Each structure stands twice: as C-alpha cells, then as structure tokens.
Amino acid sequence: MTDSLDKPDTLMNSAASIAAERTLGIALVSASAVAFGLTGVLTKSIHADPLTITCWRGFVGSILITLYVLWRRRRSGGRESLQLGWRGWLLAVEGAAASIAFISAFKFTYVANVVVIYATAPFITALLAFVLVREPFRAQTLVASAVSLCGVAIMVGSGFGSGHLFGDGLALLMTAGSALYMIMVRAFRDTPVVWAGAVSAFLLFVFGWFVTDPLAVSARDAVLLVAFGGSFAAASILWTEGSRLIPAPESGLLGAAEVPFAILFAFLFLGEIPPTASLAGGAIVLCAVFAHAGRDWLVARKRAATP
Template identity: 85%
Template sequence: MADIKTTTDTPTDRTLGIILVSSSAAVFALTGVLTKSIHADPLTITCWRGFVGSILISLYVLWRRHRSGGQESLRLGWRGWLLAVEGALASIAFISAFKFTFVANVAIIYATAPFVTALLAWVLTREPFRLQTMVAAAVSLCGVAVMVWSGFGTGNLFGDGLALLMTIGSALYMIMVRAFRDTPVVWAGAVSAFLLFVLGWFITDPLAVSPRDAVLLVTFGSCFALSSILWTEGARLIPPAESGLLGSAEVPFAIMFAFLFLTEIPPAASMLGGAIMLCAVFAHAGRDWLLARSRRTEPNLS
C-alpha cells in the first residue's frame, strides 16, 4: 500500500511486525473455507462481507486518524473512488471463484499477482521489469497453464477463469495504489467494501439467509477487516521484501485449511501446477528477502 512505511527497525517491533503480517496471511486464508461453507450466492456473501468489513475498517481508520491528530485525510477524490470501484469488482470475482473451483486453485492463481502486476506495470507505464521477475513469471505461467488445462471438460474451468480475472484486477489495483500515492488507500478499501454492501442490497436479498449462514457471514466480514488491519499495522514495522515473503504464506495456509475443514483435495494436475507456481513465488520472494537482509547487515564503511 502506498501509505505504508517502515517506521522502526528495533528487534521487538520487527518481531511484532512478523507476527502481525503472518497472522494476516492466516486469517485471509480462511476466505475460501468460509465462502464454500456459506450456502448463499456470491453477491449475498459480498454484501455481508462489505457491510461488516466497511464498519470495522472505518472504525480502524477513524481511530488512526484520531491518533494522528486528524492529520490523515479522508478525501478520496476521483482516484480514491476509482480504487474503491476497481477493488469492489475484483472482490466479486474473487469470492465467486471459490464457488466454481478448488480453494487451492484460487489461492495459487492469486499468488501470481506480483508477477502480473510487474508485467502490466511494464506494459502500461514502462516500469522496469527485472530479469528475476521475468523468469519467475514465466515459471508461474507454466504452473497456471497446467492447472487451467486440467480444468477443461470440468466445471472448474469457469472458477479458474474468475480467479485469473480477479488476479488481473488485483494487479491493476496495486498499480493504481503506486500511482495514486496521496490517496488514503485503507479508507478507499472501506468505501470499496461499502459499495459491495450497496450493490448486494439492491440486487439480492441479503436478509434471506439461514441463522447458520448469518453467523458465518458476520465471521467472514470480520476476518476480512481483521486481515486488512493486521497487514496494515504489521507492514509498518518490517521491510517490504519481508512482508511480501510472509504474505505468500497465505497460499499454504489456504490449502491446509481447505483440507482440514472441507476435506478438499485438488486433482493431481492442479497439485503439480501449484507446486511449480509455489516454487516460483517463494524463490522470487525469498531472493528479495535475502537481498534486503544482506543490505541491512552490510557494515557502513563511510
């Protein structure tokens, strides 16, 4: 996020940052399990998630604004509204994807977002594209191709397509966050969640859910807000390379939760493609982390 900066580098704060970002990945990884456990349609789910999430994130933003003495602006402008709308559309595709394919497929395809972002940034803004990222992106593409190919002739292909669409949407969102540096990103996220609530309210009947689903929907919205807050606070305390590496832990968490709570085991082809993808993601993130760490530990010779 554009408004996230590392504020300190003390061992205690760094440890806290690692715990917060790792916890954010674990909480966010519950998205697939919760979506598949709820019997309601995707728009009803996004409506409830938007309602609960927008309230909790708004309270968090107002709390941070109070702590800063009112210095943090809440003015979105056209850039903030564009972020909110684009984020809402990506969220709809994200939640819908879980209804049509395996949790592992969605989580692994979504893990390619940094590579898709780098590619789109090069195409749209001519931002430099590192050789390391290019190689990792090519390997990831091979893994995704294996997964998508395995979906032909099954109902999973549509869900995989939604996951790819959501990943492209998330990549565009990240590019806009970098371009709109003065935009309050977290506040735009709260507005995005509220837009999902408004859309769901007028298109579906969000109150026509069972008591069981209502509890899960509130839990879903709370998890969404909690993961956002944990990541925001944790990313302030550790370097970007480290937060990116820890954020990648969301993928194995999602696969593990799907197995534990849903007994969901994806096909062998999906597992093979996912293994190829994960190797590329973790190798890329790990190399960035090691490079950043070596720079921090180099003696100052000046």
C-alpha cells in the same frame, strides 16, 4: 563521563526497540496470512450466493475498517485525510469488482486453484506496470513469471471438461484486477488507501443490497457471514499494521504464506483434495513465488547488514 556510559545503553535500547518492532511486524503479517487463508473455507461453507456473501462481507468489513481508520486518524491528530477524490473512488470501485470475482471464483473451483492463481499477482503486476507505465521489468521477475505461468497453465488446463474452468477464469480475472489495483495504489500515493478499502467494502454492501436479497439467509449462514466480514477486516488491519514495521520484501514473503494456509484449511475443514494436475501446477507456482520473494528478502537483508 556519564554521557559516554549512557550511550551504549541508549544504543542497546534502540536496537531492542527495533528488534521488538520487527518481531511484532512479523507476527501481525503472519496472522493476516492465516486470516486471509480462511477466505476459501468460509466462502464454500456459506450456502448463500456470491453476491449475498460479498454484500454481508462488505457490510461488516466496512464498519470495522472505518472504525480502524478513524482510530488511526485520531492517533495522528487528524493528519490522515479522508478525502478520496476521483483516484480514491476509482480504487474503491476497482477493488469492489475484483472482490466479487474473488468470492465467486471459490464457488466454482478448488480453493487451491484460486489462491495459487492469485499468488501470481506480483508477476502480473510487474508485467502490467511495464506495459502501462514502463516500469523496469527485472530479469528474475521475468523468469519467475514464466515459471509460474507454466504452473497456472497446468492448473487451468486440468479444468477443461471438469466444470472448474469457469472458476479458474474468474480467479485469473480477479488476479488481473488485483494487479491493476496494486499499480493504481503505487501511482496514487497521496490517496488514503485503507479508507478507499473501507469505501470499497461499503460499495459491495450497497450493490448486493439492490441486486440480491441479503436478508434471505439462514441463521447459520448469518453467523458465518458476520465472521467472514470480521476475518476480512482483521486480515486487512493486521497486514496494514504489520507491513509498516517490516521491510516490503519480508512482508511479501510472509504474505505468500496465505496460499499454503488456505490449502491446508480447505483440506481440514472441507476435506477438499484438488486433482494431481492442480497440485503439480500449484507446486510450480509456489516454488516460483517463494524463490522470487525469498531472493528479494535476502538482498534486502544484505543491504541492511552493509554498514
């Protein structure tokens, strides 16, 4: 009799625990979107060149992410491997190259252009996955890709003769690199991805140290550079922890909030207002991104609700 009375309480406690985990996951992923949204503002606020910025960002970020990885490894009793192998090193090098293009893009074009172009990464990932590994390409993704491509074309087209075309090109290159990185992460499932990210950040530090003079920065820039490395590490850790607690479609939808946050921060802290063509193209891309992610989220919720 006691067991039957305890069972509803157990179910209620389990449901409450699941709800609490989901709430925490939503909060962490949302916080990561805010932290990632600061990238453009911090990059443009620092007077140093892009390689110096990536060097310092890599130095601070690699230390903090390494501490996080070691903490997780200790919690798991040493079960999480730190052996990268050639796949992990390939991830690290490719991620470092994409990061250099990412930071450089902010220096040569509007923050809005970079983050909106980067928002098309899931579609480029789907296209590359179809071409490289013959992964099925969903009809809704094809439609969303076509719509977002129109938006990007409007944004990039507005860069002709304005001096922003190079930055837009770097943003496109970075997005393609990020898409390839996502495919590699899926293909190399046994590779410690977060640890590879820490190594990637350290590679940026080593590369920057030899090709630039990272110590030749003002005190103001030094403070901002340390803050930049800290925000990068915090965003990565928050997203990693939060995405473990919520379904992938929900994580993707919340992560896309980075775009409006970045544009808002650029307006508030830099007074940056992109031209009408960029705003129009960006609106088209964002509609495609949120509609695609939102549909996946609704489908996932229906499946979860189905007994």
